[in-house]
Amino acid sequence: MSNKQAVLKLISKRWISTVQRADFKLNSEALHSNATVFSMIQPTGCFHLGNYLGATRVWTDLCELKQPGQELIFGVADLHAITVPKPDGEMFRKFRHEAVASILAVGVDPEKASVIYQSAIPQHSELHWLLSTLASMGLLNRMTQWKSKSNIKQSTNGDYLVNDSDVGKVRLGLFSYPVLQAADILLYKSTHVPVGDDQSQHLELTRHLAEKFNKMYKKNFFPKPVTMLAQTKKVLSLSTPEKKMSKSDPNHDSVIFLNDEPKAIQKKIRKALTDSISDRFYYDPVERPGVSNLINIVSGIQRKSIEDVVEDVSRFNNYRDFKDYVSEVIIEELKGPRTEFEKYINEPTYLHSVVESGMRKAREKAAKNLADIHKIMGF
Amino acid sequence: MSNKQAVLKLISKRWISTVQRADFKLNSEALHSNATVFSMIQPTGCFHLGNYLGATRVWTDLCELKQPGQELIFGVADLHAITVPKPDGEMFRKFRHEAVASILAVGVDPEKASVIYQSAIPQHSELHWLLSTLASMGLLNRMTQWKSKSNIKQSTNGDYLVNDSDVGKVRLGLFSYPVLQAADILLYKSTHVPVGDDQSQHLELTRHLAEKFNKMYKKNFFPKPVTMLAQTKKVLSLSTPEKKMSKSDPNHDSVIFLNDEPKAIQKKIRKALTDSISDRFYYDPVERPGVSNLINIVSGIQRKSIEDVVEDVSRFNNYRDFKDYVSEVIIEELKGPRTEFEKYINEPTYLHSVVESGMRKAREKAAKNLADIHKIMGF
Numbered sequence: 001m002s003n004k005q006a007v008l009k010l011i012s013k014r015w016i017s018t019v020q021r022a023d024f025k026l027n028s029e030a031l032h033s034n035a036t037v038f039s040m041i042q043p044t045g046c047f048h049l050g051n052y053l054g055a056t057r058v059w060t061d062l063c064e065l066k067q068p069g070q071e072l073i074f075g076v077a078d079l080h081a082i083t084v085p086k087p088d089g090e091m092f093r094k095f096r097h098e099a100v101a102s103i104l105a106v107g108v109d110p111e112k113a114s115v116i117y118q119s120a121i122p123q124h125s126e127l128h129w130l131l132s133t134l135a136s137m138g139l140l141n142r143m144t145q146w147k148s149k150s151n152i153k154q155s156t157n158g159d160y161l162v163n164d165s166d167v168g169k170v171r172l173g174l175f176s177y178p179v180l181q182a183a184d185i186l187l188y189k190s191t192h193v194p195v196g197d198d199q200s201q202h203l204e205l206t207r208h209l210a211e212k213f214n215k216m217y218k219k220n221f222f223p224k225p226v227t228m229l230a231q232t233k234k235v236l237s238l239s240t241p242e243k244k245m246s247k248s249d250p251n252h253d254s255v256i257f258l259n260d261e262p263k264a265i266q267k268k269i270r271k272a273l274t275d276s277i278s279d280r281f282y283y284d285p286v287e288r289p290g291v292s293n294l295i296n297i298v299s300g301i302q303r304k305s306i307e308d309v310v311e312d313v314s315r316f317n318n319y320r321d322f323k324d325y326v327s328e329v330i331i332e333e334l335k336g337p338r339t340e341f342e343k344y345i346n347e348p349t350y351l352h353s354v355v356e357s358g359m360r361k362a363r364e365k366a367a368k369n370l371a372d373i374h375k376i377m378g379f
Numbered sequence: 380m381s382n383k384q385a386v387l388k389l390i391s392k393r394w395i396s397t398v399q400r401a402d403f404k405l406n407s408e409a410l411h412s413n414a415t416v417f418s419m420i421q422p423t424g425c426f427h428l429g430n431y432l433g434a435t436r437v438w439t440d441l442c443e444l445k446q447p448g449q450e451l452i453f454g455v456a457d458l459h460a461i462t463v464p465k466p467d468g469e470m471f472r473k474f475r476h477e478a479v480a481s482i483l484a485v486g487v488d489p490e491k492a493s494v495i496y497q498s499a500i501p502q503h504s505e506l507h508w509l510l511s512t513l514a515s516m517g518l519l520n521r522m523t524q525w526k527s528k529s530n531i532k533q534s535t536n537g538d539y540l541v542n543d544s545d546v547g548k549v550r551l552g553l554f555s556y557p558v559l560q561a562a563d564i565l566l567y568k569s570t571h572v573p574v575g576d577d578q579s580q581h582l583e584l585t586r587h588l589a590e591k592f593n594k595m596y597k598k599n600f601f602p603k604p605v606t607m608l609a610q611t612k613k614v615l616s617l618s619t620p621e622k623k624m625s626k627s628d629p630n631h632d633s634v635i636f637l638n639d640e641p642k643a644i645q646k647k648i649r650k651a652l653t654d655s656i657s658d659r660f661y662y663d664p665v666e667r668p669g670v671s672n673l674i675n676i677v678s679g680i681q682r683k684s685i686e687d688v689v690e691d692v693s694r695f696n697n698y699r700d701f702k703d704y705v706s707e708v709i710i711e712e713l714k715g716p717r718t719e720f721e722k723y724i725n726e727p728t729y730l731h732s733v734v735e736s737g738m739r740k741a742r743e744k745a746a747k748n749l750a751d752i753h754k755i756m757g758f
Contacts, residue, residue, distance in 0.1 A: 078758060082512045087595050092757030119758040122501035129504040129552065129559065133461045137554055138547025168517025172555055173508065175516055179551060180508065216466050378471030379457060379498040 018207060018226055030228070031192055034069040037062055038190035038225075040077040040118060043092070043099035046341060049256040049330070050235035050245035052106055053300040058194045058230055060107035072113035073188055073362055076100060079118045079125065079180060083173040084149070084248075100351050102258055105341035114358035118184065121359060123366035127183035128176075130373065134212045135179045135205070143201055146174045182206040186213075186222050187366050194228040198244075203227040217376045232300030238272040241289035258334060259341045265334070266327040269294070270320075279317045282310050294326045301333045397586060397605055409607070410571055413448040416441055417569035417604075419456035419497060422471070422478035425720060428635040428709070429614035429624035431485055432679040437573045437609055439486035451492035452567055452741055455479060458497045458504065458559060462552040463528070463627075479730050481637055484720035493737035497563065500738060502745035506562035507555070509752065513591045514558045514584070522580055525553045561585040565592075565601050566745050573607040577623075582606040596755045611679030617651040620668035637713060638720045644713070645706040648673070649699075658696045661689050673705045680712045 031037065041047075041055050059074050066072060076099045078092075086092040096117065103115055118124050140146075150170045181202050185193055186209070193203055203225065210222035237243045239254035249255055253268050260268070274290040283306050285292040299309045316322040344351060410416065420426075420434050438453050445451060455478045457471075465471040475496065482494055497503050519525075529549045560581050564572055565588070572582055582604065589601035614624045618633035628634055632647050639647070653669040662685050664671040678688045695701040723730060 079508055082509070082756065085512070085595065086757060089596065089755055089757035096757070117758070119505075119753065122505050125504040125508045126498075126501050128508055129458055130461070132555060133464070133550055133552035135551045136547060137549045137551060138544075140551060141547065165517075168515060168520065170516045171512055172514045172516060172519060172558060173512035176511060176551055176555065216464065217468065374498065376468055377461065378465060378468035378475070379496070 018203075018224060031062075031065070031067075031070060033067055035191045036071040036073070036188055037192045037194065037228075038073045038075075038185050038188050039194045040075040040080070040184060041099065041103075042081045043076045043078050043096040044081070044247040045095040045098045047099070047102035047106065047258045047337075048245055048247060049297060051102070052258065052334075052337070053232040053235055053297070054196045054230050055194065056103060056106045056108065057300075058228070059103070059113065062194070063107070063109040063112040066112045071188070071365075073116060073190070073358075074103060074108055074113050075116040075118050075184070075362075076103075077118050077184070080177060083171065083177055097348065097351060098345060100355055101341050101344035102337075104344050104351075104354065105258060105337040107337070107340075110354045110358060114362045115354055116359050116362045117355060120355075121187075121363055121366050123187055123363075123370040124180065124184055126370055127187050127373065128180045130377065131183050131186070131209050131213070132176060132179050134209055134216070135176075135182075139205065139208070140175055140178065143178055143205065145198065145202070146170060146177060149174055178202040178205045179209070182209045185225055186210055187369055188362070189223055189369060190225045191223050192228050193225045194230060196234065197229055198234070200227055200229065219376055221372070221376065231303075233296050235297060235300070236289065236293040238268055238290075238293070241273060241293045256330060256334075258337050260334070260338070262327075262331045265331050266324070269323045269327040269330070272323065274319060278319050281313045281316060281322050294323070298326055298329050301329050397582075397603060410441075410444070410446075410449060412446055414570045415450040415452070415567055416571045416573065416607075417452045417454075417564050417567050418573045419454040419459070419563060420478065420482075421460045422455045422457050422475040423460070423626040424474040424477045426478070426481035426485065426637045426716075427614075427624055427626060428676060428713075430481070431637065431713075431716070432611040432614055432676070433575045433609050434573065435482060435485045435487065436679075437607070438482070438492065441573070442486070442488040442491040445491045450567070450744075452495060452569070452737075453482060453487055453492050454495040454497050454563075454741075455482075456497050456563070459556060462550065462556055476727065476730060477724060479734055480720055480723035481716075483723050483730075483733065484637060484716040486716070486719075489733045489737060493741045494733055495738045495741045496734060499734075500566075500742055500745050502566055502742075502749040503559065503563055505749055506566050506752065507559045509756065510562050510565070510588050510592070511555060511558050513588055513595070514555075514561075518584065518587070519554055519557065522557055522584065524577065524581070525549060525556060528553055557581040557584045558588070561588045564604055565589055566748055567741070568602055568748060569604045570602050571607050572604045573609060576608055576613065579606055579608065598755055600752070600755065610682075612675050614676060614679070615668065615672040617647055617669075617672070620652060620672045635709060635713075637716050639713070639717070641706075641710045644710050645703070648702050648706040648709070651702070653698060657698050660692045660695060660701050673702070677705055677708050680708050 039055065039059060041051055047056060059072070062072055076096055078096050081092070100115060104110065108115065150166065152166050182205055185206050195203060207224040210224050213222055214220055235245045237245050237249055237254040238256070239249075239251050243249070245255050247255060253271050256265055256268055272290060272294060275288050277288070281291055281295065282288070283292045283295050295306060295309050295313065298313075299306050302309065313322055313325065316325065418434065418438060420430055426435060438451070441451055455475055457475050460471070479494060483489065487494065529545065531545050561584055564585050574582060586603040589603050593600055616622045616624050616628055616633040617635070618630050622628070624634050626634060632650050635644055635647055651669060651673060654667050656667070660670055660674065661667070662671045662674050674685060674688050674692065678685050681688065692701055692704065695704065
């Protein structure tokens with residue numbers, strides 16, 4: 001086993017937990033031989049470090065591990081993306097292309113994985129409607145994501161303080177977002193879904209809807225997909241490390257993009273918010289969110305535990321050296337993806353062909369499965 | 380102009396109200412020369428008198444009046460139907476076929492109108508998702524239909540007494556039903572939508588979403604469809620004339636089906652709940668709901684005003700004669716549709732060919748319009 005690989009605890013078939021914490025580097029036992037892995041990312045343009053470490057790098061690992069019977073479907077969640085209004089159609093189209101270029105740039109192999117646009121496969125929306133006739137409003141009301149995305153205030157213990165006027169302003173799409181996500185996943189009878197921690201609750205809902213459908217129609221049709229949580233903790237904003245790193249952050253110094261030049265990366269890391277303890281660097285996300293975020297980024301990139309990274313950086317006694325070390329690690333990791341991204345973004349025809357071939361395969365499976373679902377339901 | 384026709388008040392182009400009360404018998408001025416009329420009915424099996432008078436008879440009138448530039452699309456709303464669970468797939472499939480047989484049996488001409496299954500045209504569900512990212516939860520919360528269908532209690536003045544636990548049990552599909560309805564209508568850029576009074580609020584929402592889309596993308600893409608309210612008031616249950624006539628009523632004596640034998644019709648009318656005033660028959664829906672319902676049915680069938688029918692029945696001084704008169708009027712009207720229904724229901728291949736050809740045409744328009752919508756939005 002190569003030094004990049006770490007052995008995952010042997011998972012006995014009967015006790016497969018519905019939630020797996022993927023190790024830094026997946027190994028072949030993580031998936032059974034005819035697993036179908038499904039995952040998507042929103043098209044917010046070129047990927048940033050959070051997208052890379054939190055989602056798409058696992059896709060690359062899965063491509064490397066892929067066995068003949070397995071199927072990998074990775075997509076651009078452009079139907080989810082419009083739950084936040086995108087009034088500029090041209091800009092949105094550009095973001096979608098950049099997302100595909102980013103997927104290929106991080107190393108996803110279109111020979112091994114189907115790369116798709118969610119919006120180009122009608123069955124996603126069709127199954128969304130069918131599942132929405134099973135999903136109760138009460139269950140959706142308990143989801144937290146639509147509340148956080150609608151900036152609904154939280155009490156000190158983290159509970160959301162929802163009042164009618166807040167809910168009134170929320171758009172139906174944001175509220176029913178997890179049902180579309182369930183449709184995306186179940187449409188391909190997916191068995192494994194790599195997601196970030198914040199999507200865990202939606203995977204619970206997906207399993208619930210799968211079970212409810214199977215029970216109502218007395219068929220064992222949908223498998224209950226396993227949640228594969230990425231090992232790397234959430235990558236936070238460099239300027240406000242209480243928040244996720246996000247493209248929508250007005251301060252672009254808080255985000256490291258896949259196609260940032262080395263100079264820009266170094267400048268952003270140097271400007272990253274830290275704290276006044278300037279001679280020791282250790283992991284304490286509550287007291288030292290900024291430093292811990294940088295340590296977490298190095299840990300994710302080097303696929304090392306936090307402890308090992310803290311060990312490595314203990315030799316630094318000033319912010320300049322510590323931060324330049326962090327920059328070097330990021331610059332080295334993104335060298336390949338940045339070059340590939342620039343290449344792909346200037347080859348729209350190739351990008352188009354990759355997505356077309358990915359969609360041909362995915363459409364076949366989507367059409368077959370939806371036809372089976374329609375038959376069961378009486379359509 | 381034939382004696383069946385009544386002249387509609389001339390509608391000046393600028394002041395087209397968004398709501399028209401169709402006359403008993405539509406006339407050619409009701410629709411402009413390139414109108415697109417869209418309407419659907421839920422597949423609850425063979426039509427009953429309420430379906431016939433409240434919805435589908437207008438479709439037949441529209442077929443007779445159709446001018447070359449106009450388009451008529453009438454469908455089976457089978458995606459809407461599953462907002463009330465249908466765990467028996469085979470039964471549901473049978474209901475869908477019976478609905479098509481009923482549409483043809485009442486005289487809708489498949490040469491003049493496209494007869495479709497909603498579920499067989501993916502673009503309905505696709506546009507539903509796109510519009511759900513525009514529809515606010517507050518607006519949907521004010522719709523009354525999901526409350527009445529969820530048996531949510533009403534106060535004496537008719538307001539719904541909605542509490543969280545009630546809403547919690549409601550299924551997302553029932554709550555977002557009007558958004559799918561808006562998608563159905565807007566998908567074909569429909570200009571006129573014949574509906575019953577209880578759907579009027581949903582047509583308001585449809586116009587609101589059309590306007591919101593046009594404004595957000597600065598395009599005059601969707602027309603604002605005109606609501607065409609049927610002239611016949613709601614046909615009520617024969618046994619509990621406070622409620623709509625409905626197939627789901629456990630007491631089948633309360634419903635007159637298109638394929639009821641004359642004997643059965645007579646028996647049901649004789650058993651219809653009326654009141655103790657047995658020698659005079661006049662229209663007073665509050666005090667005499669049963670008698671008024673029968674008068675309204677005759678008025679709808681004969682395309683006569685309530686007053687004229689009250690005039691006609693003033694000659695009766697006992698229930699037997701009055702009720703037998705009502706039975707005769709119904710039996711005569713349903714003679715044709717009953718024979719046709721029996722014919723069509725035994726010709727599944729023909730039914731299939733009618734729907735296939737209707738859907739081919741509708742799919743073409745649906746695919747083109749959705750492609751245009753995708754282009755505007757950036758997909």
